[in-house]
Amino acid sequence: MLKTFRIGGIHPDENKLSAGKCIETAAIPEQVAIMLSQHIGAPAQAIVAKGDHVKVGTLIAKAGGFVSANIHSPVSGTVTKIDSIIDTSGYSKPAIFIQVEGDEWEENIERNDCLKTECNLSPKEIIQKISECGIVGMGGATFPTHVKLSPPPGMAATILIINAAECEPYLTSDHQLILEKGEEILIGTKILMKAIQVNKAVIGIENNKQDAIELLTRLTIKYPGIEVCPLKMKYPQGGEKQLIDAIIRRQVPSGNLPIATGTVVQNIGTAFAVYEAVQKNKPLFERIVTVTGKSLNSPSNFKVRIGTPIGQLIQAAGGMPEDTGKIISGGPMMGKAVTNTDIPVTKGCSGVLLIRKNEAIRKEMSNCIRCAKCVFVCPMGLEPNLLMNLASHALWDKAESNHIMDCIECGSCSYTCPAYRPLLDYIRLGKGKVGNIIRSRAVKK
């Protein structure tokens, strides 16, 4: 029996159209827009001004607090302006615009491909390095990695979990990265283990990626302490709490962080970014992006410089199909629908997905028939139908006592509802309101 998480879950069609497609390097655009807020936490503070010349890897914005991240230039060229641009949230946010001139890298970045296995830095130095290089969680949540690696006082990690579940349909960027950079990922994992001072790491990976499982299992022989754990396919396996439950059979208590169970979870893409940062001195300024869709000519996996407009990636994958109804940044279950194709790629952008018009339009909702399917599939054991009703009647105190804040917004409820009710939309509304109430209560105290 393969391991998996114990409560709820769904089995959406995989649609991994770009599986097995080698990572291609996307062309460097003529101009990039670097969002100052592409991580959870405070936006970074720009330290360049109009007219400044930057190289690839030059620090252009400094972390705006402890929970924040540095941002480096992904291109060489001249800063043209610091202006706002619409990002995936649909709102205009500040960004640094750089006109590209050539491709000149900072001298201290090692650009060769040779493997560097040894790392003699102390845990503190590793975390320092990761922080300097602006590494954030690459799975989509974009939580600054150095914060995650620094457990609060009194808490200590006992195990590192590497998230290679990639349970979102369509996305293949992690899968392909493992196939091409398996050894680098394992070295990155070793470095992360050293940083949090644990001697055990488990790579959780769904068993639809047999080739990746075989490769990693073979490679781990050289890296004692790292174990590969194949998982039964089920969404949302890549949810942090679900993955911990699947692998070590412990549930993060409601309202707590994973460190309460002694675990630190890092995405496989993050492990690779850590390898590049620590061993090659390379800041996080490019990432793997899956560009996919049922009508797209050639679904692909690209290595993309941050700040590249997604429209250019769609062009590179064969151009925008006629029947496109929706463009999504991320996967179909948790990604965000974007308003235009000028939106720049950010550190957390794992995919660009084009959905056909006929699939993009939601069907009309009908009465709830109380079939309880939403309750059965909720991986957090909540009652989505009840939470939707409470939120639609603005009963915030009841929503709170029914644990609305536990919701991880995986979307399994809306996905499965036979009456097409927008359960998660209302739950999000409720989470926003209840979150504000909780914060204002904390301020009063």
Place this chain on the structure above:
Amino acid sequence: MNNKLIISLSPHIHGGNTTSKAMHGVLIALIPAFIVSLFYFGLGALIVTITSVLACVIFEYLIQKYLLKAKSSIHDGSAIITGVLLAFNLPSNLPIWIIIIGALVAIGIGKMSFGGLGCNIFNPALVGRVFLLISFPVQMTTWPKPEVLSTHYIDVQTGATTLTLLKAHMPIDADYTDMLLGNMGGSLGEVGAIALILGLAYMLWKQIITWHIPVSILGTVAIFSLLIGIDPITQILSGGLLLGAIFMATDYVTSPMNKRGMIVYGIAIGLLTIIIRQWGAYPEGMSFAILIMNAFTPLINMYIKPKRFGEVVKHG
């Protein structure tokens, strides 16, 4: 790029399950039992079922069109299910006009007066059935004797059901084989145990329902019967127990919404059924037991919650 993009919140895909798909699944699951009823009750079963289904669908349509002035929902298939289930709970020699009254009560009072599909508190088919049972006790308890491919309707030979005989402490005339196949007196859809279980298997396979309600009802009936010294197999195979446990108690709208609640609900139905059968005025208690527990469903939903992730706080 001149076509406009659609913006909405995630998730951006849907599993494709719909209300009408679920309802059609239940209808498919009812087919084996319907074939058994046609075999043993012949023409009568056909007339009663068709009348009931047509009456239910037409009443729902008329009420939505002229009273509620709302969009018609008859395409979702739920009125057809109510019609079939009502018919399955009636004797096959019931006059057409009584069936029509039953359908009016089921749809008009049992369902539409609460706001239509999803809003009713009680199982509509059972509301219709119990209304008829109380209003027309003679016609509702005159059971046709099974006759293979009968062409009789009102003029059929009648006899007592197994449960009536048990209640009167008389020897029962059907053995286990008869009960499994459906060769005994009773409402037209409740007799064929094997056919009903086939329907259950289909609904479990298609994930239309879960095992929790049927299994907890049947388990409770078996254990409780043993404890009070009556034959559990006769109890399970006779009367509306299987029909109720598989098709009536599992009605989405009127049953609890999580697995723990479903088990409590099932156990209570099992207990109430045997209590009514054993010590109540009626020989059959399934309908009443389900209706009583329908009334408790909101309470069960309020106090019995699903198992939450991270609920049991265990510090290592």
